[in-house]
Amino acid sequence: MISSSTAWAWTSLAGVAGVFWLAALVYWRSWRFRKLQRLPPGSMGWPLIGELVPYVTIVRSETPFRFTRERESKYGPVFKTSLLTGKTVMITDVEGVKFVLHNEGVLFETGYPRSLKDVLGEHAMLFQHGDLQKRMHAMLKRFVSSTPLKKHLTREMELLTMQGMSTWSRGQRILLQDEIQRITHDFLMKQLFGLEPGKLSTTILKEFHTLMAGIIGIPMMIPGTPYFKAMKAREKLSKIIMDMVATRRAKPDIEHKDILNALIEEVKQEDGDMEKIIIDNVLVNIANAENVPAVVIALAVKNLSETPKALEQIREENLAIRKGKDPSEGLSWNEYMSLEFTQAVFNETLRLANGAQGVMRKALKDVEYRGYIIPKGWTVLPYFLNIHFDENMFPNSAKFHPWRWLEKNIPPSYVLPFGGGSRLCPGQELAKVQTAVFLHHLVTQFKWDAEPEKVINFPMISTRNHVPVVLYDLN
Ligand code: HEM
16 A cells, blocks of 8 residues: 555655656747747748749749749848758858858768669768768879879870760761760770770660669659669669679789779778778769760850850860871870860859759758758758859859950859869869860861750759751861
8 A cells, every 4th residue: 555655755756747847848849939930031832842843943944043043032042941852941152052061071961862872872972971981082083183194084085085076977967965975974984994885884874874863763662663773773783893893803913093993992991881882982973973074065065056256266275286286196184274265165164054053961950050040950952053143253144155264263162063162073173174175176176057955954954955966077
């Protein structure tokens, strides 16, 4: 039997616990209320789909910057929305974008969809933080930045470009974007695996397309879905990569000068995850390097076709450095880098193309910024489009005007096609070489008639008809 004093003690204890519980609840609710009160302004749109419909409609239009510009003028450069990315805060000005990019790993981490992480693999540098990301990133940067390699990369791209162009027949209609894709794929395979064009290279390309088709699917293994097919393509690609690694281990005396070799060397001391680190980081490189550079080069040709004065100037610049050279003679790294106007065409094309309209991050904790709270777990989109179309920095911003890059010094914080902070694209030098080499050979050998073309900004940057042209000899 329970004595009356014990019952009283229990009752008091329950009472005290109840009071604490109630106080905690009141505190939590008021804290949550205060937090909600301090969310950035903006609209979350409709249940489930949020503001996805207006976003996609506007981003696919000729004026893709309108979605964020309209909201920025209503709410300021930090506002909330929802775009299938869940609860999201968009940040659209230079200062805000810098804040997010430079707090990588401290306040924010990459927040790409789960399907992308599954398909490329969680050990890919894009999803890693800390030591592994730093090492993988530095490895790739070293690979493309060392001086002997730069010379070698220029020559490799040049040979593949000349080889690709030698198959073009004059007077025939070709889809330039597909032709460029073929050349840049061969270049990538050579840099990644030391692989020459052939059956294996074609198989990798086919599997890669299946892989990429699944990156924004629902991450469930349902046979027949793009995600399911992508995961199967991942298995096939993983086997191809590990077979190459095994062959190299069996013949250690053969020297390889490619990214796979740099990766193998980098992870030598790693424990059990070594295989996954190699596979995932090869796949993230293919994902970044296979499509976007080809589309950017195709867009540069489209822009030049629509701007005869720019075409004339880029041709003059490139013909000038060919003077006195044999047609088969290569150009040095320094000669490519001296092509100022060609570089301006590349910068201007990237500014307008916005292959990466922004990057995706997730808040690691409640982040206080400009008096607002970005709650832990929310998606954060540092958005580059508004900055690239800033009328003060880029007057008449929707117009292709490469001269603007020569007329004034544009601060790096306004030039974001390669992202920024610790994830600044490690492949940007490679993309520059590819573009400069391709444009050099195109404008010094050919003239062309181009059909009208439109840019597609969503879900991936591309062109509607893949830039159809009829080519003729320049002379
Ligand atoms: C015009 C072409 C290219 C554009 C516009 C571009 C753009 C970008 C952007 C915006 C990022 C940052 C992503 C983020 O912060 O979340 C990035 C990262 C990356 N890019 Fe590129 N890229 C290009 C070409 C390349 C090439 C040719 C390669 C490889 C050879 C490459 C490899 C990578 C890798 C591995 C990352 C992840 C870096 C990390 O997380 O540490 N990219 N790229």
